[in-house]
Amino acid sequence: MLAQVQQSGVLRVGYVPTAYPFSYFNGAHELVGFDVQRAYNLAALLDCRRIDFIPVDRQYFPPELESGSVDIVVGAVQLTPDLYEQVDFTSVYLALRAALVALDAQAGDYRTLKDIEKLKGRRLAVETGSYYARLLRAGAPNYTIVELDDPLDFFKSDVADLLFTTAEEGSAYTLRYPRYEMISPELPYPQLYLGYPVRKREFEWTGCLNNWLIMEKDAGLQQDEYDYWVTGKTAVEKKPRWSVVRNVLHWVR
Numbered sequence: 001m002l003a004q005v006q007q008s009g010v011l012r013v014g015y016v017p018t019a020y021p022f023s024y025f026n027g028a029h030e031l032v033g034f035d036v037q038r039a040y041n042l043a044a045l046l047d048c049r050r051i052d053f054i055p056v057d058r059q060y061f062p063p064e065l066e067s068g069s070v071d072i073v074v075g076a077v078q079l080t081p082d083l084y085e086q087v088d089f090t091s092v093y094l095a096l097r098a099a100l101v102a103l104d105a106q107a108g109d110y111r112t113l114k115d116i117e118k119l120k121g122r123r124l125a126v127e128t129g130s131y132y133a134r135l136l137r138a139g140a141p142n143y144t145i146v147e148l149d150d151p152l153d154f155f156k157s158d159v160a161d162l163l164f165t166t167a168e169e170g171s172a173y174t175l176r177y178p179r180y181e182m183i184s185p186e187l188p189y190p191q192l193y194l195g196y197p198v199r200k201r202e203f204e205w206t207g208c209l210n211n212w213l214i215m216e217k218d219a220g221l222q223q224d225e226y227d228y229w230v231t232g233k234t235a236v237e238k239k240p241r242w243s244v245v246r247n248v249l250h251w252v253r
Contacts, residue, residue: 001198001205005071009049013039014056014064016075018150021172021229023075034229035074035196041221042072042212059129062086065199072209073197076169080131088202089195090209093222096166098132098189099182101154101173107181110162116185117142125160127151132164135189155180166192168230175232 005011015023015036023033031053043051054070058077064070065087076096079089100110110116120142126133128147136145146160154163155177165173170182198206216222227233 001071001202002208003204005046005048005205009047010052011039011043011046011048011050011072012052012054012070014054014061014070014073015039016058016073016077017055018152019058019075020152020169020176022169032229033075034225035076037225037229038216038222039072039074041216042209045212045215058127061197065197068199071198071205076194077197078131078192079195083197086200087197088200088206089197090206091213092193092195093213093217094168094194094226096168096192096194097184098187098191099165099167099170099184100162100187101165101170101180101182102162104179104181106161107183110183110185112185113187116187119143122162123160124162124164125151125154126164131192132189136164139188172230172232 015031017031018024019033019035021033022035023031026032036053039051039053054064056064056070056073056075058075061070061073061077062083065073076094077083079092083089100116102110109119122143123146124136124140124143125146125148126136128149133145133147136143148154148159151163151165151169151173154160155173163170163173167182167184170184174180174182196209198209213222
């Protein structure tokens with residue numbers, strides 16, 4: 001896979017179109033986000049002349065990797081036992097913790113786990129097919145579980161009373177929808193770990209990607225991207241194809 005990418009000069013990236021703030025379309029209909037920016041960084045490191053972005057489903061993308069249609073998948077893909085049977089992953093690059101999002105006026109209802117457990121009849125939205133969806137069906141009997149193909153639908157219509165998500169995604173949602181608040185009570189659910197899926201047994205390619213992740217972390221670029229796309233701490237205009245090669249090592253202009 002590594003040799004193929006280098007010889008062709010094309011990096012084929014499978015992306016999840018609705019994984020805000022990791023991969024999504026902005027108001028100008030441009031594909032942007034934390035993972036999208038990192039794909040540009042990777043392409044620059046590999047000296048690729050082009051990136052082909054190919055939409056995939058966050059839960060059902062393994063056939064695209066196995067067939068060779070894409071080289072890597074981005075968009076906050078969670079390491080789960082089911083996926084591990086079908087694909088390999090790079091090293092973990094982020095750990096996300098469970099959180100809730102609700103309207104500001106209702107956020108006080110969900111401050112503690114005891115508050116959450118005593119409520120009945122509320123509608124709790126979660127992304128369709130996600131790891132948390134399965135846990136909630138078993139662990140939240142007092143709630144009506146509403147599965148959404150696109151979590152952003154929660155903010156566009158009255159489909160549920162609160163959204164079960166991660167603190168990182170929830171924080172980004174509330175920057176975009178300021179009438180909502182992210183709540184982070186001590187929920188009895190494990191962290192979710194993110195890695196980039198690749199085709200099984202592509203050891204050279206996976207090793208290359210793991211080294212790239214180390215370089216980005218050590219150079220501080222991962223934190224810079226996280227601050228910009230996830231927490232919104234930085235206000236500097238983002239330039240495309242910012243990379244270790246160009247901005248840190250200065251091997252290219």
